[in-house]
Amino acid sequence: MIRLTLIEHGGTPHEVSASAGSSLMQAAVDNAVPGIDADCGGGCACGTCH
Ligand code: FES
Structure with a gap:
């Protein structure tokens, strides 16, 4: 497994x-x-994943 941090446009991070x-x-x-x-x-x- 790989740990990622995805950050919303507004700055909220998500560790996944x-x-x-x-x-x-x-x-x-x-x-x-x-x-x-x-x-x-x-x-x-x-285009809804961009
Ligand atoms: S373009 Fe449809 S899911 Fe990325």
């Missing part, structure tokens, strides 16, 4: 864990980080 080889988007979604909707599941079609 991710498996090696997974995406930052998936780590954010798996840990319910606000603002990362990822509606298309990482298919590069929606």
Whole structure:
């Protein structure tokens, strides 16, 4: 597992864990980080993970 700190636009940090080889988007979604909707599941079609 890899430990990450994701920071919201407003500055709120989120300490999360991710498996090696997974995406930052998936780590954010798996840990319910606000603002990362990822509606298309990482298919590069929606832009809601940016
Ligand atoms: S989840 Fe990233 S573009 Fe849709």
